[in-house]
Amino acid sequence: MKRHVFTIIYSVLLAAFTLYIILDTFVISRVYDQDTTQMNTGVFNNEAPDTAEDDSISEPDVYMYEETAATASTVVATAPTVATTATAVATTATADEEIDCYSDGNISVTIEEYTYNDTRVYVADVKLNSAEYLKTAFADDAYGKNIKATTSEMAENNDAILAINGDNYGSQESGYVIRNGIVYRDKAGKNDVLCIYADGSMEIIDPDEISTDELVERGVWQAFSFGPALIEDGSVSVSEGDEVGKAKASNPRTAVGIIDDLHYVFVVSDGRTEESEGLSLYELAEFMESLGVTTAYNLDGGGSSTMVFQGTVINNPTTTGRSVKEREVNDIVYIG
Amino acid sequence: MILFTSDKRAKPLINSVYFNLGFAIFVALFGAIYEMFSHEVYSYYMIYAFGIPLVLGVLCQVLTPVVFGKFPGSIEAVLWNLSIVTFTAGSLLKGIVDIYGSSNHKLIIYPVAGCILALLSVIVFLAKKANSNY
Numbered sequence: 439m440k441r442h443v444f445t446i447i448y449s450v451l452l453a454a455f456t457l458y459i460i461l462d463t464f465v466i467s468r469v470y471d472q473d474t475t476q477m478n479t480g481v482f483n484n485e486a487p488d489t490a491e492d493d494s495i496s497e498p499d500v501y502m503y504e505e506t507a508a509t510a511s512t513v514v515a516t517a518p519t520v521a522t523t524a525t526a527v528a529t530t531a532t533a534d535e536e537i538d539c540y541s542d543g544n545i546s547v548t549i550e551e552y553t554y555n556d557t558r559v560y561v562a563d564v565k566l567n568s569a570e571y572l573k574t575a576f577a578d579d580a581y582g583k584n585i586k587a588t589t590s591e592m593a594e595n596n597d598a599i600l601a602i603n604g605d606n607y608g609s610q611e612s613g614y615v616i617r618n619g620i621v622y623r624d625k626a627g628k629n630d631v632l633c634i635y636a637d638g639s640m641e642i643i644d645p646d647e648i649s650t651d652e653l654v655e656r657g658v659w660q661a662f663s664f665g666p667a668l669i670e671d672g673s674v675s676v677s678e679g680d681e682v683g684k685a686k687a688s689n690p691r692t693a694v695g696i697i698d699d700l701h702y703v704f705v706v707s708d709g710r711t712e713e714s715e716g717l718s719l720y721e722l723a724e725f726m727e728s729l730g731v732t733t734a735y736n737l738d739g740g741g742s743s744t745m746v747f748q749g750t751v752i753n754n755p756t757t758t759g760r761s762v763k764e765r766e767v768n769d770i771v772y773i774g
Numbered sequence: 775m776i777l778f779t780s781d782k783r784a785k786p787l788i789n790s791v792y793f794n795l796g797f798a799i800f801v802a803l804f805g806a807i808y809e810m811f812s813h814e815v816y817s818y819y820m821i822y823a824f825g826i827p828l829v830l831g832v833l834c835q836v837l838t839p840v841v842f843g844k845f846p847g848s849i850e851a852v853l854w855n856l857s858i859v860t861f862t863a864g865s866l867l868k869g870i871v872d873i874y875g876s877s878n879h880k881l882i883i884y885p886v887a888g889c890i891l892a893l894l895s896v897i898v899f900l901a902k903k904a905n906s907n908y
Contacts, residue, residue, distance in 0.1 A: 448856055455883065456863055463871055463878045607875040689813060710813060738875070740813065759813075 470582035478619030481636040481657045558714040562704040571640035574617040582624045586766035589744040601746045604769035605664035605737040624650040628682025629665040632735035633658045640699040640733040642667040668723035669734035676721045688716035690743035695734030706745040710759035741765040786848040794831025798824045812873045820869025826862045850899040857891035
């Protein structure tokens, strides 16, 4: 009898603990930083980190581009324009269609749709006058665990011209998180880290070799911990069998890459549907290489993959493949 | 197994082996169904979780009387089985968390608790064996 009592009590405790772990991992919200709207624009002047609140970026500190005079924010064209009808091939990606574009004196964005390996791929070609326009935001403007909102909600709240889902930092307990020049998590994770510097350059770093403080001193404006790196030094850095993150097959994907100084591409692919199969990491890397990307990094994918341009969801986000619905995520990368 | 069935002392062991065989089948089915709907995002912790009851619960327990010349009693069998359930639950949960792309450091509790229970089971078994030798 005593044995049965012990077994029952232990089983109940085990079940209760398991339920707690599930809730703790997926449901229970914890806020570690209430206000994440501040930005450390000191990195644009090679200054030491300044965590003082600075909600506004009144005058962009232009780093590399010369054409800084114009500041008008005019939407040049919003109507869909058919550009070409060629389908992408293995080596050179050619856009099926230019969906939309935006341009002002500091920001230029062109959205194009490609068909690549039976997959719809949406590419935002972004040219900036300063990396200061490449920003990030957290759901509910709070840093923490299980704090979520859809990409489009966060885009709207931050007046984003273009937004994609970020690295979903909150699902991990480690991995550098530097956003808008401020360090939120300094615990190194297992994954490579993508650093975007104040001068607009991108670099993939090993978090075991450098601390977050050193990164900010070097002028890191944004750092993401998801990965893997897709392209380094102009070459694909993942192999066909090297599927990091346990996602071994075709799926919706989100990635960011750099072509030239302050010239970026944000890439989101649909997947898990008959219309769009999805890409493996290797296929995604090959596609981005064909765009001329020199450094590219994989962000959170699957049902999280979403691209929003001027308030409209451009792709078809889906978790199950049966219905199109945005999944709530922890953070976004946006232009604005 | 057939040789054991005539010995009353083998009853806890036989019950335990059948329990673990059923548990291993359940876990294998659970893992297969879960992987089927996880869009080919996989976790070894999920795929191979059934191996825990199969190896520790069936193989080890069947070999125990062969190796030690003594059947485990009901107390040590219960402790051993609870450790197997704990290890397996931890493995499945780690698989779920992995497939979601998340992490939780509290998962370490499962292998720790499983090891403590398994150790207690071994201590009880060896203590009983030592006593029976005198």
